[in-house]
Amino acid sequence: MRPLAISISLLSLLPTPSLTTFFYPHPTASLLEHILVDTWGAYASNFSSAITPCDRYVTEVGAAAINSHRTTSAQWLRVAFHDFATADVGAGTGGIDASIGFETAREENKGSAFNDSFTFWRPFVNEFVSMADLLAVGTVMSVHLCGGKYIPYQYGRIDATEADPRTGVPEVGTSIEATLAQFEQAGFNQADAIGLTACGHTIGSVHAGGFPEVLEQTLITSNNTNGASNFDSSRAVFDPLVVREYIDNTGARGGALVTSYNETNRSDLRLYASDGNKTMLDLYAQGDGFQDTCVTLLERMLNTVPSSVQLQPAITPALIKPVNVTWDVTSENQMVLSGRIRLLYPGEVSSDPVSITFSNGYTEMLVPEDGLGTSAFRLADSQANATARYLSFSIQSTNLLEASSFTIATNGFEPQVCQIQDEGFVIPSMTNLDNGKVSVTVATRIGNIDFDASQLAVEIGAPVAQPLTLVPKIIRTVVNLGEVESPVSNLRYWSGSAVIEAPTGAVSVGLLYKGDVIDILLLDAAVAGW
Ligand code: HEM
Ligand SMILES: *[C@@H]1O[C@H](CO)[C@@H](O)[C@H](O)[C@H]1NC(C)=O
Ligand SMILES: *[C@@H]1O[C@H](CO)[C@@H](O)[C@H](O)[C@H]1NC(C)=O
Ligand SMILES: *[C@@H]1O[C@H](CO)[C@@H](O)[C@H](O)[C@H]1NC(C)=O
Ligand SMILES: *[C@@H]1O[C@H](CO)[C@@H](O)[C@H](O)[C@H]1NC(C)=O
Ligand SMILES: *[C@@H]1O[C@H](CO)[C@@H](O)[C@H](O)[C@H]1NC(C)=O
Ligand SMILES: *[C@@H]1O[C@H](CO)[C@@H](O)[C@H](O)[C@H]1NC(C)=O
Ligand SMILES: *[C@@H]1O[C@H](CO)[C@@H](O)[C@H](O)[C@H]1NC(C)=O
Ligand SMILES: *[C@@H]1O[C@H](CO)[C@@H](O)[C@H](O)[C@H]1NC(C)=O
Numbered sequence: 001m002r003p004l005a006i007s008i009s010l011l012s013l014l015p016t017p018s019l020t021t022f023f024y025p026h027p028t029a030s031l032l033e034h035i036l037v038d039t040w041g042a043y044a045s046n047f048s049s050a051i052t053p054c055d056r057y058v059t060e061v062g063a064a065a066i067n068s069h070r071t072t073s074a075q076w077l078r079v080a081f082h083d084f085a086t087a088d089v090g091a092g093t094g095g096i097d098a099s100i101g102f103e104t105a106r107e108e109n110k111g112s113a114f115n116d117s118f119t120f121w122r123p124f125v126n127e128f129v130s131m132a133d134l135l136a137v138g139t140v141m142s143v144h145l146c147g148g149k150y151i152p153y154q155y156g157r158i159d160a161t162e163a164d165p166r167t168g169v170p171e172v173g174t175s176i177e178a179t180l181a182q183f184e185q186a187g188f189n190q191a192d193a194i195g196l197t198a199c200g201h202t203i204g205s206v207h208a209g210g211f212p213e214v215l216e217q218t219l220i221t222s223n224n225t226n227g228a229s230n231f232d233s234s235r236a237v238f239d240p241l242v243v244r245e246y247i248d249n250t251g252a253r254g255g256a257l258v259t260s261y262n263e264t265n266r267s268d269l270r271l272y273a274s275d276g277n278k279t280m281l282d283l284y285a286q287g288d289g290f291q292d293t294c295v296t297l298l299e300r301m302l303n304t305v306p307s308s309v310q311l312q313p314a315i316t317p318a319l320i321k322p323v324n325v326t327w328d329v330t331s332e333n334q335m336v337l338s339g340r341i342r343l344l345y346p347g348e349v350s351s352d353p354v355s356i357t358f359s360n361g362y363t364e365m366l367v368p369e370d371g372l373g374t375s376a377f378r379l380a381d382s383q384a385n386a387t388a389r390y391l392s393f394s395i396q397s398t399n400l401l402e403a404s405s406f407t408i409a410t411n412g413f414e415p416q417v418c419q420i421q422d423e424g425f426v427i428p429s430m431t432n433l434d435n436g437k438v439s440v441t442v443a444t445r446i447g448n449i450d451f452d453a454s455q456l457a458v459e460i461g462a463p464v465a466q467p468l469t470l471v472p473k474i475i476r477t478v479v480n481l482g483e484v485e486s487p488v489s490n491l492r493y494w495s496g497s498a499v500i501e502a503p504t505g506a507v508s509v510g511l512l513y514k515g516d517v518i519d520i521l522l523l524d525a526a527v528a529g530w
Helices: 027-037 047-051 062-068 072-084 113-124 131-145 176-185 190-200 241-248 267-275 278-302
Strands: 006-008 205-207 228-230 320-329 335-345 355-358 363-365 387-396 405-409 416-420 424-426 432-434 437-445 456-466 469-479 482-484 491-499 507-513 516-523
Touching: 027 131, 027 320, 047 072, 047 131, 072 113, 072 131, 072 190, 072 278, 113 131, 113 469, 131 278, 176 190, 176 267, 190 241, 190 267, 190 278, 241 278, 267 278, 320 416, 424 507, 424 516, 437 456, 437 469, 437 507, 456 491, 469 491
Parallel strands: none
Antiparallel strands: 006 416, 205 228, 320 335, 335 387, 355 363, 355 405, 405 416, 424 437, 432 437, 437 491, 456 469, 456 507, 482 491, 507 516
16 A cells, blocks of 8 residues: 555544654554455455455365365454453453464464464554454454454554463363353453353354364365364354354254263353353344344454553544555656545445645546445445445646645535645655665655754664564664755655565555654555555
């Protein structure tokens, strides 16, 4: 995704530097909104491809994937539970912090779900998007796309730098007392624990390959290579069926953790029956209301974070969203502001004209594009998925003198005001990552009498591999800048370079002036599909 040398004055969620913020309304919110909203079609984020269709196993391809009977959407949910389960809410430690990446060797975390999931999520991690936030978004997407409802999604989770010293994910052989105590420590009482487990165990399977103490090895065949036994009769649908089949004694009867040949390993039966089946009967009586119960419980699970983490307000789909808005210098040495505007419609898109008007009075009509995007979101009580239309602009700086903001307006939408600044910017066409070297050229505008070149700085944020986990860590590097000749009369050019380790995802180039970030460029270093 391209940088936005802009800010949206209306909705700044994070404490922001005085001059400008980037992206809408902040890089993290903008990038995660893209994952959540741009599901299919034009400029789709590709994040949901791993769980489309919902019974897909993205780690393998073709017949191997089908015969594996593994389910990526279910794995994502299980990963979130295991990361959460070591939380100690009294002490304010653990919860969703991606520490699970360091803990895959623990017996309580056996199975391929963890590294499978991290392998897919890894390219999406960068300076602004933590693995812990992706881990949470994975559950939101699985539930939303696979039959359940939308779980309000807050962001701001921080990745752990080491394993959680606490263990304590309930295992199939764990006593009911110990299991309930583990949930209690994580902030979930008995009814919550039963509900949360039923919500989790409505998709996916128990695999005989990994859990011989639960399932007989005869389940493993050439077309069920891991010996999967589904929790309910709809493996990849997030629905109330696991509850119905358990109470009605039909279908999978609650799944292998209810029916295991080995009584001591019927952990779901012990849990569900621990209050005389009261909670399960309540959930049964709720019918489709089960979905709302799951939203509440899963939201609490995802928002269980270390006490030092401050979650930001829930992301909502932006109806007017500027994307990739940036200054650049063309080959004819013209300074140009370009970008795209995404408009999100509840149903069919309209072809009404859309204008961009700058604070200096300059106005143009945006250029519509043909390709439409489709979102998993429904807006304004519509039955249809929201549809995205894209329009672009490219405007010479000579028209934009003194402009400090632009407004996007069209029929049926609240006009959106976005700030811009042209004091300084990273020049996209002169900044790249090649063979481990980031070469950066930035421009500053001549005219500001107070400009102090010694206050200009460039910082690179690169996600790189670290030992013992597939979760990348972010390495920050300062680039030393020197002035170089500028071909543009009212701009000064500064350039520099830095060598970085092989990145696992997008590398960010941040331009700072007097300590404030005034522009950001994301260099797409991997197949992240931003
Ligand atoms: C007493 C608590 C729990 C125990 C003992 C337990 C145990 C298990 C076991 C043994 C499996 C099979 C894994 C495999 O074979 O790959 C499994 C799968 C699963 N669990 Fe749980 N679980 C518990 C609670 C939860 C909760 C609270 C959630 C989520 C909210 C959850 C989500 C899942 C999912 C989605 C799967 C399917 C994974 C797949 O198909 O790959 N579990 N669980
Ligand atoms: C934004 O820029 C990135 C990187 O060039 C590109 O992959 C993406 O399609 C662009 N998105 C839009 C909406 O212009
Ligand atoms: C999108 O994700 C799929 C896996 O679901 C992957 O095979 C493909 O390469 C990705 N495409 C892009 C453009 O990143
Ligand atoms: C049940 O599963 C556990 C592993 O979780 C195993 O150690 C135990 O031996 C199994 N059976 C019994 C009798 O608990
Ligand atoms: C249950 O599992 C445990 C270990 O996994 C084993 O010791 C025990 O014999 C099993 N019980 C049955 C009935 O198979
Ligand atoms: C493979 O699956 C088919 C149904 O899809 C079933 O008829 C067949 O018996 C299975 N074969 C084996 C070896 O399990
Ligand atoms: C709870 O329900 C299960 C499954 O329907 C049943 O096997 C079990 O006996 C019930 N337990 C109690 C205490 O009612
Ligand atoms: C609408 O979204 C749902 C998921 O929420 C998806 O299953 C369905 O395929 C989408 N419909 C279209 C036409 O894209
Ligand atoms: C998961 O990946 C990490 C990092 O590569 C590795 O150290 C760990 O052993 C892997 N875990 C499993 C169960 O393969």
